[in-house]
Every structure is written in structure tokens, then in C-alpha cells.
Amino acid sequence: MTTKLSVNINKIATLRNARGGDVPNLVKFAKDVQNYGAQGITIHPRPDERHIRYQDARDLKSIVHTEYNIEGNPIRKFMDLVLEVKPMQVTLVPDSIDAITSNAGWNTIQHKDFLTEVISEFKKNGIRTSIFVDPDLAMIDGAKEVGADRIELYTEEFAHQYSLGNKKAIQSYIDCAVRSNELEIGVNAGHDLSLENIEFFAKEIPGLLEVSIGHALIAESLYLGVDNVVNMYLKKLKQ
Ligand SMILES: CC(=O)[C@@H](O)[C@H](O)COP(=O)(O)O
Numbered sequence: 001m002t003t004k005l006s007v008n009i010n011k012i013a014t015l016r017n018a019r020g021g022d023v024p025n026l027v028k029f030a031k032d033v034q035n036y037g038a039q040g041i042t043i044h045p046r047p048d049e050r051h052i053r054y055q056d057a058r059d060l061k062s063i064v065h066t067e068y069n070i071e072g073n074p075i076r077k078f079m080d081l082v083l084e085v086k087p088m089q090v091t092l093v094p095d096s097i098d099a100i101t102s103n104a105g106w107n108t109i110q111h112k113d114f115l116t117e118v119i120s121e122f123k124k125n126g127i128r129t130s131i132f133v134d135p136d137l138a139m140i141d142g143a144k145e146v147g148a149d150r151i152e153l154y155t156e157e158f159a160h161q162y163s164l165g166n167k168k169a170i171q172s173y174i175d176c177a178v179r180s181n182e183l184e185i186g187v188n189a190g191h192d193l194s195l196e197n198i199e200f201f202a203k204e205i206p207g208l209l210e211v212s213i214g215h216a217l218i219a220e221s222l223y224l225g226v227d228n229v230v231n232m233y234l235k236k237l238k239q
Pocket residue numbers: 008010011043044046071093100101102132190191192214
């Protein structure tokens with residue numbers, strides 16, 4: 001099974017915003033990575049618009065011909081943006097305004113009513129929903145309860161443990177993927193995945209539909225080139 005690569009382009013917006021102009025051009029970058037073979041584009045507009053701006057989400061709509069995935073905390077402003085842009089997938093992430101990056105998955109039990117309401121609004125509008133979760137079986141069962149189409153496994157801990165040589169850290173992710181497959185919830189994954197760890201992760205996780213990768217992919221591209229790096233990921237994701 002081939003796992004789709006969705007390139008997270010937040011870091012391109014970070015670089016652009018550093019000078020206040022339009023270099024590098026985010027839309028051109030998204031077009032290019034799709035031409036290089038990426039099967040999706042991911043953005044994560046944060047409320048302070050420190051990298052992706054809400055207007056970027058609109059500008060990308062007409063040029064993303066692969067899978068368009070918008071991630072974020074479903075505050076009303078974010079929900080209205082997603083409902084206007086209508087990407088193929090929205091990924092709900094419970095990040096606080098001041099978080100440097102996403103640092104936890106949803107508690108799908110505690111936030112059951114809220115998530116059920118939000119997910120039903122997106123689904124009514126034909127947008128596939130995914131929720132960001134830690135590798136915890138109870139959270140997968142909760143994801144089913146709230147009606148999510150997919151879960152995105154939060155892979156930071158796996159990536160950290162893998163870098164220390166602890167491959168056994170994959171086990172809770174495998175268990176959650178197996179449970180998701182049984183419950184007919186699709187499985188995505190992301191955060192700190194890289195050329196180092198992606199092949200092992202993708203081989204071990206049953207039914208892995210998609211990975212979204214940004215930080216490492218952009219950093220690796222500084223040395224190896226974007227075209228080359230995208231293709232290296234695609235090869236590692238082909239089983
Ligand atoms: C949801 C997630 O895992 C994040 O990795 C995210 O999309 C990246 O966000 P930043 O680029 O703001 O760190």
C-alpha cells in the first residue's frame with residue numbers, strides 16, 4: 001500500500017514573512033511540490049498568522065489539485081475559513097494560541113460534545129474530518145464516537161524515541177492503527193516525521209493513508225533540494 005505524502009508548507013510562509021515581501025512565493029512553492037509528485041498540501045493557519053495567513057488558505061484553493069488539508073484549532077474564525085475554502089480535509093488540532101507548535105492530541109472523551117458538533121458541521125459541508133490524537137486506544141474509540149472520518153496520529157514521541165534508538169516506541173501507534181482499521185476510521189500521521197524515520201514508521205503502521213511532513217522536509221531540502229527530497233519521501237512511502 002502506498003501512503004500519500006502531504007507537504008506542510010508552513011515553513012515557507014515563515015521564511016516569506018521574515019522580510020514582509022513575497023519571497024519565497026507560497027503559491028509557486030505549492031505548485032512546484034505537487035509537480036515533483038507530492039500528493040497533498042497541508043497548511044496550519046494559526047490565530048496569530050505567524051506563518052500561514054488566512055488569505056494564503058484562500059489563494060491556495062485554486063492551485064491545489066492534489067489533496068488540500070487545512071489543520072487548526074476549530075475556533076469560530078478558523079471554522080468559517082475552512083467552510084469558505086472547502087478543502088478536501090480538515091484536521092482538528094487542540095493547540096493553544098501561544099504554543100510554539102502542536103504539542104498534544106485531543107482528549108476525545110472530555111471534548112466529546114464539542115468535537116461531535118464541529119465535525120458534523122464540516123461533514124454537512126462535504127469536508128472530510130481528521131482529528132489529531134496521541135497514540136492512546138481510548139482516544140481512538142472516542143474519535144469513532146464523535147464521528148471523525150480519520151485520525152492523525154501525533155508522532156512527536158515516536159520520532160524522539162526513534163532518534164534515541166528505541167524502535168519499540170512504535171507499538172502504541174501500531175495498536176491504535178489496528179483499532180482504527182477495525183473501527184473503519186482512516187489513519188493519517190504527522191509531526192517530526194523525517195527522512196530518517198519515515199520508512200520504518202510507514203512499514204510498521206497498517207493502513208497508513210497519509211503523512212503530513214513540513215519542518216524536517218524543508219530543512220532537508222536546504223541541503224538536498226526540494227525536488228530530490230520529495231522524491232526520496234515518495235520512494236520511502238511506496239511499499
Ligand atoms: C498538527 C501538527 O502536527 C503540526 O506539526 C503542524 O501542522 C505544524 O505546525 P507548525 O508549523 O506551526 O509547527
